[in-house]
Amino acid sequence: MSRNVKVSVQKVLKTFGTLAAADNIDLDILEGEFLTLLGASGCGKTTLMRMIAGFETVTSGKILIDGKDVTDLAPRQRNLGMVFQQYSLFPHMTIAENVSYGLRARRTNAAEITKRVAEMLDLVQLPHLAERKPPQLSGGQQQRVALARALAVRPSVLMLDEPLGALDQKLREQLQEELRRLHRETGSTFLFVTHDQEEALGLSDRIAVMKDGKIAQLASPDELYLRPANEYVADFIGKVTFIDGIYRAAAKHVTTGEGLAIPADLTLSDGPVRLVIRPENIHLTDDTEGASGKLVEIARQTGTTTYQVRLDGGQVVKSRHLGLSDAALRLGTSVRLRFDTCKLAYPLAA
Numbered sequence: 001m002s003r004n005v006k007v008s009v010q011k012v013l014k015t016f017g018t019l020a021a022a023d024n025i026d027l028d029i030l031e032g033e034f035l036t037l038l039g040a041s042g043c044g045k046t047t048l049m050r051m052i053a054g055f056e057t058v059t060s061g062k063i064l065i066d067g068k069d070v071t072d073l074a075p076r077q078r079n080l081g082m083v084f085q086q087y088s089l090f091p092h093m094t095i096a097e098n099v100s101y102g103l104r105a106r107r108t109n110a111a112e113i114t115k116r117v118a119e120m121l122d123l124v125q126l127p128h129l130a131e132r133k134p135p136q137l138s139g140g141q142q143q144r145v146a147l148a149r150a151l152a153v154r155p156s157v158l159m160l161d162e163p164l165g166a167l168d169q170k171l172r173e174q175l176q177e178e179l180r181r182l183h184r185e186t187g188s189t190f191l192f193v194t195h196d197q198e199e200a201l202g203l204s205d206r207i208a209v210m211k212d213g214k215i216a217q218l219a220s221p222d223e224l225y226l227r228p229a230n231e232y233v234a235d236f237i238g239k240v241t242f243i244d245g246i247y248r249a250a251a252k253h254v255t256t257g258e259g260l261a262i263p264a265d266l267t268l269s270d271g272p273v274r275l276v277i278r279p280e281n282i283h284l285t286d287d288t289e290g291a292s293g294k295l296v297e298i299a300r301q302t303g304t305t306t307y308q309v310r311l312d313g314g315q316v317v318k319s320r321h322l323g324l325s326d327a328a329l330r331l332g333t334s335v336r337l338r339f340d341t342c343k344l345a346y347p348l349a350a
């Protein structure tokens, strides 16, 4: 199924003095997709979004929406919805007035406004709060109103710049679910910005991983996880361990300087490589042939435990397990590790 391109960013450059906040970016956002800009603080996510919205000019390049060049159009002429980290509701207006704001600005007729506001408040499950004012609402409720307000004008793209950043963990998870549902039910195109990889993986159809004003990789969550295009992306998506060694295809393993043999099945030729190993592919084992080391960290997460093990040669690796940590395991305990066959590596210069 081929979908129309909703937003096309073409060779867009944005400089602030000598800094390229957007460095010749090319990006097509497809109709109806949930696309996320993911990257560390300062990599240029907000700048790119603001240029698409028209709040920031481009230094050079073009931006098209629905095939039409909007590079020189004002934000109002682009029909976009925006939601920011700060709730940015009008505190003196009721919730219903906040939601209807964009419709009134567009001179929509009164009957239509009433109908649309009711629909939007139903959509974000707050119909009972229509007559309240923002200060009387919790942070999560205010953010749902901001979503309703942005969606009320049926924007051609809904842009969300770290909209959950100010919320606590539990609320974030609820709002993430809400966002997925809103995306499904409206079928709108969502452009989402976050620095949180879990959030990006959980929400998005595709993710553009950004670094220094460039897109390091644009791909689906699965693709980013399974086939990160470079070390930067591999390291950013999931808590990987890099292990360097020499690959021998015939032996199907990589031998390290410390004398470890890690099973590997790579599409690379024999020689020096950097393996990318995820914590779920390293297991504690009773097998006395396993790589030996000592536990240096035990971290419990919900439903999983991550052990850090310093191998006898000095390298520290992470190993993640479902379930609670074994009470017999303490810091300093000697353990053995088994590695799954590693399929991901980057070539190193010989």
Ligand SMILES: Nc1ncnc2c1ncn2[C@@H]1O[C@H](COP(=O)(O)OP(=O)(O)O)[C@@H](O)[C@H]1O
Binding pocket: 016, 019, 021, 039, 040, 041, 042, 043, 044, 045, 046, 047, 048
């Ligand atoms: N108005 C501005 N003037 C000067 N530098 C800016 C301006 N806006 C952003 N920058 C710089 O551009 C880079 C990208 O910023 P930004 O797009 O806000 O990143 P992000 O949203 O990924 O954190 C940063 O180095 C930031 O300091």
Ligand SMILES: [Mg+2]
Binding pocket: 045, 046, 047
């Ligand atoms: Mg930002």
